[in-house]
Structure formats: structure tokens, C-alpha cells
Amino acid sequence: MRTKKRVLDILWFVLLTLLTVAFLFPVFAVLINSFKGQLYITSSPFSFPTGETFAGLANYLNGIRKIRFFEAFGYSLFITVASVALIVLGTSMTAWFLIRNKSKFSSFLYYLFVFSMIVPFQMVMFTMSKVANTLNLENPVGIVLLYLGFGAGLSVFMFGGFIRGIPRSVEEAAEIDGCTPISKFFLVVFPLLKPITVTVAVLNAMWIWNDYLLPYLVIGSKYRTIPVAVQYLQGGYGSRDIGALMAMLVLAIIPIVVFYALAQKSIIKGVIAGAVKG
Amino acid sequence: MKKSFFRYFPIFVLPTLICFFIAFFVPFVMGIYLSFTKFTTVGNASFVGLRNYITVFSASSGFWRAFFFTAAFTLVSTLTVNFFAFLLALLLTRGKRGTNFFRTVFFMPNLVGGIVLGYIWQLLINGVLNSFGVDITFAAKYGFWGLVILTNWQLIGYMMIIYIAGIQSVPKELHEVAQIDGATAFGELRHVTLPLVAPSVTICAFLTLTNSFKMFDQNLALTGGAPGRETSMLALDIYQTFYGSVGQEGVGQAKAVIFFLLVAAIAGAQLYLSRRSEAKAE
Secondary structure: OHHHHHHHHHHHHHHHHHHHHHHHHHHHHHHHHOOEOHHHHHHOOOOOOOOOOEOOOHHHHHHHHHHOHHHHHHHHHHHHHHHHHHHHHHHHHHHHHHHHOOOHHHHHHHHHHHHHOOOOHHHHHHHHHHHHHHOOOOOHHHHHHHHHHHHHHHHHHHHHHHHHOOOHHHHHHHHHOOOOHHHHHHHHHHHHOHHHHHHHHHHHHHHHHHOOHHHHHHHOOOOOOHHHHHHHHHHOOOOOOHHHHHHHHHHHHHHHHHHHHHHHHHHHHHHHHHHHHO | OHHHHHOOHHHHOHHHHHHHHHHHHHHHHHHHHHOOEEOOOHHHOEEOOOHHHHHHHOHHHOHHHHHHHHHHHHHHHHHHHHHHHHHHHHHOOOOOOOHHHHHHHHHHHHHOOHHHHHHHHHHHHHHHHHOOOOOOOOOHHHHHHHHHHHHHHHHHHHHHHHHHHHHHOOOHHHHHHHHHOOOOHHHHHHHHHHHHOHHHHHHHHHHHHHHHHOOOHHHHHHOOOOOOOOOOOHHHHHHHHHHOOOOOHHHHHHHHHHHHHHHHHHHHHHHHHHHHHHHHHO
16 A cells, blocks of 8 residues: 555655646746857757757847847836836725725726726827827836736726725724824735735736837837837848847846746735736 | 715725726726727827727638647647646545655745746757747647647646546545445545546646737737747737738727637637536535
């Protein structure tokens, strides 16, 4: 009996190790190819770089120059951080006000926000870029306002659901102490929202960091985020530089892996909570 | 009290609401209006009634081809992703050493953006097809299965995490009772685990369904719709109708409205089903 269990344990471990190798292989393949000369990537994509095929860092230097990678990284980072901060602040305040101010007008606005969750981006992509053009929002600051507006639905909904579960008595104590709604929100309510704030921040960060079409249409001609820059390398003029593409894929994955390593628990928790509610 | 509270509306709600109007509400209403017009920019729209919609449903617009491709892809990937994710979740809820490490690895691809995912898999799939002298743009079936494999790689870990949470919420006592009653491992799975993780199945099925149905970035990067526009799914087809040809903007916008209605119908079905199972549980 005991040996049978040992055998099963070993089988389990071997099977999952094989699966792990299979899951990591795609990223590994991109990594080894990023060190190979262009010609050898298409002809023998699954071989290791050797003396002849090894290209050193040439692909990386090429790619960084062609798509101005570090500039793109800067735009991606600024837009993601600023948008997430603004979404967390703006939508938590909005959700709290709309839930606590019980009126027909408030619930109408609340459901309008919720409704926007189900509208796919293609429905508004053309008109939104026209509106952005008219209002001079076609820059890294303007796009942050667009992310707040287009992302508000899901975040108001998630904050709203959480706020409904907070007993009013907690807030009433602050009212007696003579707090204004503003100090009450920031001193009493906002700290209570921490778990859902993490979820909202994680979900929005993943969306905005990886988003392609919105930044491409609105600011893509002047300011390229990482996904837009990677796609530009592919669709750009001249013959396709697959070596540079491989190197840039590696550089695009590194920040995500670092972020995942640092905040793994919050990310997984946030994604589960988001899935169950959304 | 109420009136004085409402004085704070401009501080709490107005900034977000203005952005919401700029980025969503105004474009949404304009989008519906433009679907009934012929236009190249917002300023020169002229009303054409239902003509755009009639064009969409005619054979030449490519809508039906994109629709059936999307429907087939969505069906296949929803089934495969959930099947494999559930198996993985079963393997990773046995309390063995190393479980956490494996979970972490399987979830990782979910964080990689669609454009990057598309090019990673283009390399791999073209690498394999290369030995047969073709590449992914050679025939629509290669693009189809390429997208299915990519979607599996991306979503299995995500769904696995949700299934794990569901399986772990099944009370231990139920398993013990089943074992005392002499249930086989399969019987235990069939009669104890499965009924209790049914809510997770609904959640995961709809998550995969919506994700696959609305897919754009991965489609653009992996095949770009090639050969021709044979592997363009609905979202990419709308984009190509808008920006790939002049004078088709109205038709593109009409396609977008139909796409929105389809997505809304899926969301409605999800809401209905989850409400119904909640009511049952009570």
C-alpha cells in the first residue's frame, strides 16, 4: 500500500514537471532565438545558438534602437501607473457617493456605469478617437483620462459591491464626530476598501499595461507604448526583422515576470475576486 | 442632511462622470447614430437608414464568415480550456509538495499581453509548419488551431486557479462520507466534487466564452486575418472594415453595433444562469 502511494506520488511529480516544461517552453524558445541571427530563426527555430548562429546582443541593440524601447517602456509605465491611481481614487469616491446617496438619480448613474462594462471596445473605437482628437487628448496625459472613463464601469461596480457590504454604523460614528463627507471618506471609508482596492488595481494594471488598440488609435502615431511598439516592429516598413522581434518580446515579458514575482499573491487573489464578480 | 450631502456631488462623482461621458457615453451614442449613416469622418455623416445593416448581412461583407469562424473558435476553445483547466485543478488539489510552484507557473501566461502572445506562438507554430514547407498564413485551418492552442496556453492557468478555489471549498467531511460509503474515485468526482463546483464551471465557461468571442490582439498578431481575411474574428473584421478600406466606415460601425448586441446577449445569458443557480441554492 505504502509503495503504491510512493509510486503515485512520483508519477504525479513527473507528470507536473513535464507539464511545467511544456508551459515554459514557448517563452524559452523566444529567449534562445533572441540570441540567434535572423536567418537561423526561421530556418531552425528549435535549435540552440551555436558559434555560427549566435548573434550576441545584436538583436537587442537593433530592436531597442528601432522601436525606441526604453521610451515605450516609459510611456507604458507612466500611463499604467497614472491611470490605475486615478481609477482607484475616482471610482471609489464615485461608487461610495452613489451607493450612500440614495436617490433615483444616483442609481441611474450607477447602472449606467455598470452597463458600460458589457460594451466591447470596437463599438466605440472610432468615435472615441474622434472625441479624443477634438478635445486634444491625444497625449500620454489625455489617455489617462480616457482610461478612467472607459474603465470606470467595472471599477465602480466592484467598489460598489464591496461598499454595500460595509455597515453604515461604522460611518455614522464619524458623522457624530462632525466629519465632513470628504474627511469621512478618506479617514474612515477608504482604509476599509483595501482588499477591493488591490483587486481593482491589479485588474486595471493588467488591462492597461497590455492594451493595444486604444493607445494605438489615440496616441500611436506619436507615443508608442510597449504593445504598440512591438506591433510596429512587425508591421513597420522594410523587411521584417524577426531577430529584433524576438529580443523585444523578451524585453516585453521581463517587466511582467518581475511584477508577478513581487506581487504574486495579490495578483492571483485579485484575479479570482475579479472573475467571480465580473 | 440629504441636500448638504448632495453638495459634494461635484467632488465625488463629477470628475469621473465627465471622463465617462468623454470616453464612453458620447462615443457610444455617436456610434449608434453613425451606424445609420454613411461617413468618413464624424462631420460628413449622411443618413442612410438601414442600408449599412443590410450590407453587413449580405454575403460580400464578410460578416458571416467572421461570425462562423468566431463561433467555432469560441466553442472549441471554451471546451478545451475548461477540460484541461479542470484536470490540472484536480491534480493540484491533492495537498502534495510543490503544488504552489506548479500553480504559479501555469498561471503566468495569463499575464502576458495579447500582442506578445501572438508573436510567441507565431514563432513556434511557424517553426513546426516550416518542416512541411508552409506557414500559418497558408490555410485558415492552421490559423484556427493556432488560435485555439494560444488561447489554451493563455487561459488554462487562469481557469485552473478558479477551479482550485471551487474544489477547495468542498467540505472535507463530504469526501470522507463518500469514502466510508465505498465510493470509487470516479464516483466521488462525479457525485461529490462536480455538483459542488458547478458555480465555478459556470463562471469559467462564461469567462472563456467572452474572452474568446471578443479576442482581438492575439488574432491581429498571430495571423492578422491571413490568408486573406479568412481567419479574422469579429473584432478584427470590424477593425479591418473600418481602417482597411475607404468608404466602409458606416458598415464597420453597423458591424460593431451587432457585435455589441451579441456580447450583451452572452452577458445576459450569464446573468440569467447565475441568478437561477443562486435561487436554487437558497
